[in-house]
Each structure stands twice: as structure tokens, then as C-alpha cells.
Amino acid sequence: MGKDEVLRQELGRLHNIPLYKSFVAGWPQVESFQARHDDLLIATYPKSGTTWLSEILDAIYHDGNLEKCRRDAIYNRVPFLEMKAPGILSGEHLKLEKTPSPRLVKTHLPVHLVPASFQEKDCKVIYMARNAKDVVVSYYYFHQMAKIHPDPGTLSEFLQAFMDGKVAYGSWYEHVKGWWEKRHKKRLLYLFYEDMKKDPRREVQKILQFLGKKVAEETMARILHHTSFQEMKKNPAANYETMPTALMDHSLSPFMRKGISGDWENHFTVAQNEHFDRHYQQHMAGSDLCFQMEA
Numbered sequence: 001m002g003k004d005e006v007l008r009q010e011l012g013r014l015h016n017i018p019l020y021k022s023f024v025a026g027w028p029q030v031e032s033f034q035a036r037h038d039d040l041l042i043a044t045y046p047k048s049g050t051t052w053l054s055e056i057l058d059a060i061y062h063d064g065n066l067e068k069c070r071r072d073a074i075y076n077r078v079p080f081l082e083m084k085a086p087g088i089l090s091g092e093h094l095k096l097e098k099t100p101s102p103r104l105v106k107t108h109l110p111v112h113l114v115p116a117s118f119q120e121k122d123c124k125v126i127y128m129a130r131n132a133k134d135v136v137v138s139y140y141y142f143h144q145m146a147k148i149h150p151d152p153g154t155l156s157e158f159l160q161a162f163m164d165g166k167v168a169y170g171s172w173y174e175h176v177k178g179w180w181e182k183r184h185k186k187r188l189l190y191l192f193y194e195d196m197k198k199d200p201r202r203e204v205q206k207i208l209q210f211l212g213k214k215v216a217e218e219t220m221a222r223i224l225h226h227t228s229f230q231e232m233k234k235n236p237a238a239n240y241e242t243m244p245t246a247l248m249d250h251s252l253s254p255f256m257r258k259g260i261s262g263d264w265e266n267h268f269t270v271a272q273n274e275h276f277d278r279h280y281q282q283h284m285a286g287s288d289l290c291f292q293m294e295a
């Protein structure tokens with residue numbers, strides 16, 4: 001499989017979810033991935049604040065030492081478990097094998113597809129969820145710049161594909177609800193992008209408590225500043241600008257796009273919003289998982 005077979009291809013299928021064909025081809029190695037007990041898994045549906053959470057965790061792991069946080073690009077500091085783009089990036093599980101413990105591992109996998117060794121080794125997991133409407137807008141722009149995705153078409157077409165679960169990683173509903181069902185597990189922390197936006201200090205405290213760590217007040221202040229949207233946007237180690245342009249073209253839309261809650265209001269028409277709300281209510285009926293949709 002070469003570069004041309006990776007870019008702008010239709011999606012393949014991994015079990016019950018649509019996924020990039022290159023990831024599907026690499027799945028046997030990912031499925032048999034050997035987790036270590038002190039690995040921390042960062043799990044999200046795409047465009048839900050993965051990079052933000054990753055930067056926060058790397059900063060915590062390095063006690064707010066910003067020089068260490070800039071040692072490499074975020075996709076090398078926190079490798080993306082199932083990522084494979086032959087001709088551009090080889091399998092990330094290989095990178096992980098060489099990473100010293102304690103490792104931070106990124107995944108977008110739904111809970112039922114996480115490799116068994118993470119459970120066997122009783123690894124801690126932090127899941128971050130973001131409201132569906134902002135995810136869909138962010139994902140739409142990401143499809144334009146990240147060419148591993150099929151062409152997204154119009155926003156209206158993309159919205160329908162998202163609602164139908166026909167985008168990479170499948171149904172947002174199944175993803176957020178699947179992980180939510182596990183939220184009572186002691187070694188899982190379920191966070192929300194919107195909470196992190198509203199009160200990052202409180203959310204970072206939650207993370208520290210979950211990890212059994214403490215930081216000095218000045219370290220906390222440094223971590224919060226370093227992981228603010230404005231700082232991450234201009235930080236080449238965090239903003240993905242070092243990715244090969246063949247894979248991500250920031251001139252089409254920057255990876256660090258807006259970093260706000262409620263941007264969907266600038267994109268959805270009234271009709272699209274009503275259509276989406278009806279669908280949303282059907283698919284979230286009976287669940288106590290609630291999202292803040294407004295800024």
C-alpha cells in the first residue's frame with residue numbers, strides 16, 4: 001500500500017465501524033498490541049480535544065517543564081495507537097514499542113475495540129467527549145485539510161454522513177455512550193471538552209487526582225498557560241504543522257482551527273439544526289449522558 005492508496009480513499013471497515021483502509025490493514029498488529037500496566041490511554045471520538053488532553057498530560061508527566069514538552073511533536077510524544085499511513089507514517093504501534101514507560105497512548109477506538117491487553121494490564125484511561133454539533137463542524141474542516149479522509153462534500157452531505165455513522169470511527173452516539181457505560185470503573189476518567197473550556201483548572205485538578213499526582217501552584221499556572229488554545233496554536237510541537245503536507249494541509253484549514261464551544265451555531269442552518277436535534281433525541285433517548293451545546 002503506497003501514498004496514493006492512502007489519500008482521499010473511500011473508507012474500509014473494521015468490524016462494525018467505517019475506518020481508513022490503511023488502519024484496517026494494520027489492525028492485526030494493533031489488536032495484539034502489548035500494553036504495559038503504567039500506560040495511560042487517552043481515548044476520544046475524533047475532534048473532541050485529544051490533542052489538548054494529550055498536551056496537558058505530557059505537561060503533567062513532565063511536571064510543567066516546558067522545554068521537555070517541546071522535545072518532539074505531539075504525535076511522537078503521544079503516539080496514535082491505530083495510525084498507519086504507508087509511504088507517509090509507518091505503524092505507530094512500532095513507535096510505541098520503543099517508547100519508555102510511562103507511556104501516553106492516543107486512540108479513537110470505540111470501547112469494544114480497544115486491544116485486550118489494556119484491560120488485562122488494568123491500564124488507566126481518560127476519555128474526553130465533546131458535543132456532537134461542534135464535533136461535526138470540526139470534523140468537516142478536518143476532512144478538508146487531512147487528506148487521509150474521503151472528500152467530505154458539502155456540510156449538509158457531511159452532516160448526514162455523520163448522523164448515519166458513515167464517517168471514520170462510525171457513530172458518535174455509540175462511541176460516547178459506549179465509553180459512558182464504563183464510567184464507574186475506578187481506572188476510567190470521563191471528561192468533557194466543554195468543562196475543560198469553562199474551567200480548565202478544575203478539570204486539570206480532576207486529572208491530577210485521578211493520576212494520584214500533585215503539582216505546585218506555579219506549575220499548575222504554567223501548565224494551564226502552555227495548554228491554552230492560543231499557546232498551542234503557535235507551538236510547532238503541538239499544532240501539527242510539522243506533519244507532512246501530503247497528509248495535512250493547514251492552508252486549507254488549520255489543525256488548531258477555533259478551539260471554542262458553540263461554533264456549530266455559525267454553521268448549521270435552522271433546518272439542519274432541527275433535523276439534527278430530532279435525530280439526536282432519538283439516539284440519546286434513555287441515556288443520562290448530557291452535553292452542553294451552547295458556548
Ligand SMILES: Nc1ncnc2c1ncn2[C@@H]1O[C@H](COP(=O)(O)OS(=O)(=O)O)[C@@H](OP(=O)(O)O)[C@H]1O
Nearest residue numbers: 046047048049050051052138228229256257258259
Ligand atoms: N488548547 C485547546 N483549547 C481548546 N480547543 C483545542 C485546544 N487544542 C486543540 N483544540 C481543538 O480541538 C479540536 C481538535 O480535536 P482533536 O485534537 O481531538 O483532533 S484529532 O481527532 O486528534 O485529530 C479542534 O477543534 P476546532 O477548532 O473546533 O476544529 C482544535 O482547535
